[in-house]
Amino acid sequence: MNFFELLSFGFIQRAIVAGCFIAILCSILGNFLVLRKLSLIGDGLAHVTFGSVAVGLLLNLYPMYVAIPLTLLSGYGILLIVEKAKLYGDAAIGIVSSAGVSLGILISSIAGGFNIDLFSYLFGNILAVSNEEVLISVLLSVAVIIVIICFYHQLVSTTFDEDLAKVSGIKTKRINVILILLISLTVVLSMKIIGIMLVSSFLILPSVSSLQFARSFKEALFLSCIFSLFSVFTGIIISFSLNLPTGAVIVLINLCIFLISFLLKKLNFTGL
Amino acid sequence: MPAIKVSNLSVKYEGFEIFRGISFTVEEGDYIALSGPNGSGKSTLVKAMLGLIEREDGNIWIFDKQIKDFDEWYKIGYVPQKLNINPFFPASVEEVVSMGLLSRYKLSLKFKKYDKKKVLDVLEMMGILDIKNKNINKISGGQFQRVIIARALVSEPDILILDEPTTALDPETREKFFDILSSINKERHVTIILITHDTGTVGKYANKLMYFDRKIVFFGTFDDFCKSESMSHYFGYGSQHIICHRH
Numbered sequence: 001m002n003f004f005e006l007l008s009f010g011f012i013q014r015a016i017v018a019g020c021f022i023a024i025l026c027s028i029l030g031n032f033l034v035l036r037k038l039s040l041i042g043d044g045l046a047h048v049t050f051g052s053v054a055v056g057l058l059l060n061l062y063p064m065y066v067a068i069p070l071t072l073l074s075g076y077g078i079l080l081i082v083e084k085a086k087l088y089g090d091a092a093i094g095i096v097s098s099a100g101v102s103l104g105i106l107i108s109s110i111a112g113g114f115n116i117d118l119f120s121y122l123f124g125n126i127l128a129v130s131n132e133e134v135l136i137s138v139l140l141s142v143a144v145i146i147v148i149i150c151f152y153h154q155l156v157s158t159t160f161d162e163d164l165a166k167v168s169g170i171k172t173k174r175i176n177v178i179l180i181l182l183i184s185l186t187v188v189l190s191m192k193i194i195g196i197m198l199v200s201s202f203l204i205l206p207s208v209s210s211l212q213f214a215r216s217f218k219e220a221l222f223l224s225c226i227f228s229l230f231s232v233f234t235g236i237i238i239s240f241s242l243n244l245p246t247g248a249v250i251v252l253i254n255l256c257i258f259l260i261s262f263l264l265k266k267l268n269f270t271g272l
Numbered sequence: 273m274p275a276i277k278v279s280n281l282s283v284k285y286e287g288f289e290i291f292r293g294i295s296f297t298v299e300e301g302d303y304i305a306l307s308g309p310n311g312s313g314k315s316t317l318v319k320a321m322l323g324l325i326e327r328e329d330g331n332i333w334i335f336d337k338q339i340k341d342f343d344e345w346y347k348i349g350y351v352p353q354k355l356n357i358n359p360f361f362p363a364s365v366e367e368v369v370s371m372g373l374l375s376r377y378k379l380s381l382k383f384k385k386y387d388k389k390k391v392l393d394v395l396e397m398m399g400i401l402d403i404k405n406k407n408i409n410k411i412s413g414g415q416f417q418r419v420i421i422a423r424a425l426v427s428e429p430d431i432l433i434l435d436e437p438t439t440a441l442d443p444e445t446r447e448k449f450f451d452i453l454s455s456i457n458k459e460r461h462v463t464i465i466l467i468t469h470d471t472g473t474v475g476k477y478a479n480k481l482m483y484f485d486r487k488i489v490f491f492g493t494f495d496d497f498c499k500s501e502s503m504s505h506y507f508g509y510g511s512q513h514i515i516c517h518r519h
Contacts, residue, residue, distance in 0.1 A: 035360070035361055037358065153371070153377075157374055159361075160363065160371060161352075161357055162356065163324050163352055164352065164371070164423070165374075166322075166323070167348055167375075168345055168371065168374045168375040169345030169375045170375075211362055214407075215364060215407045216362060216364045217361075217362055
């Protein structure tokens, strides 16, 4: 089967469309997270989606519809814990993350019978994405990207230094809430594509690769999008051709890109 | 109209009282050197004035507006002592300075053309135009300090608050920087509050001195400071003489 025959399959087309939108989202938001030293927030929220999916399956509801509000609430909860309990972000992420996993394990243990469905969310299955899921992914991705464009300067400035941003009149608390809600939404959208277990690497790896080369923030965003899109596209083709799990292949391609970027920088091949 | 009015300001940090009941007024066009020993609360005072840290008690007015209602942040330029920046932040010098213009816009998709000119003008004034495209991770500490100062100046503020801005600058650049501050104070009537230990040098330019040691020990003109016997008692005659002699 040649490359173009492969692209003629409907499920491959759906996978590429959904994957590319999620790739762009994750790589853009990943830059904000990595630079704020909040890389593991994606991991923490992904664990919450695990619990949320279990709730959805238990109630016989479409898991994404349950996961979206619960993960958004949890993301906001992380901010509240940091602010009210005066804890560092990593501790707050740990609390929310463990609560999400515990909820998931408890429900799946009590209910039983849906472990196979739960596993498909844990490790993702981009090749099984339905038309409805593609539509939801595209619409929500576009909405998230529009919000990022509208608040771009505020998001960058707050990421650069929060105090300086405040004295520039930026409502940094509001910007932090917007960012965490966008990330929560992105994590939920990514769970079917890349899987709950691997979503944080999809947020982190394209960004840390781009940071090896980027001279400006816009350059970092652009490069991370390119790396991410490349990994999704090649990951889908390779995993289908070799019958390998797609999410894992995508993440490993991203890891290779990071290692190559890192080596090029170490060997001073980046020209910077 | 006072530029800044502080009334009965008290700040605590983790239950520990930093200072209590601080009141003073900064008039428009003042150039105040804010000095005091390490750990005396100077930076905390400035941060509290800008609403960057919670205050236990007291009120702050900026241009006659309570700080909670104040929204003309482009009128304030601030250079903090330390920045909490990720060392890998991928921004060019021009991008960082442009961030200072955000205070003029509520929601901006794109800066306007004349904003670009403002950025280039301030880069030239600070002598860093030639490195405008360089990544901030690739420039020296002194150059970075000038970038942050340029960021504070780009919105053409009416009040400029600087927390030990000259520590990373070489003597020649420091002198030039003090000259720039002095000219924007005199020509543009910009109010300046400068935290510094270098009271001797800044005494040539500032018109007032505030000596702060978890309370206002002295606040007045340099002339009053030099004539003050209580200050002579506080500092010791030698130190007071050194500051006043240079002034």
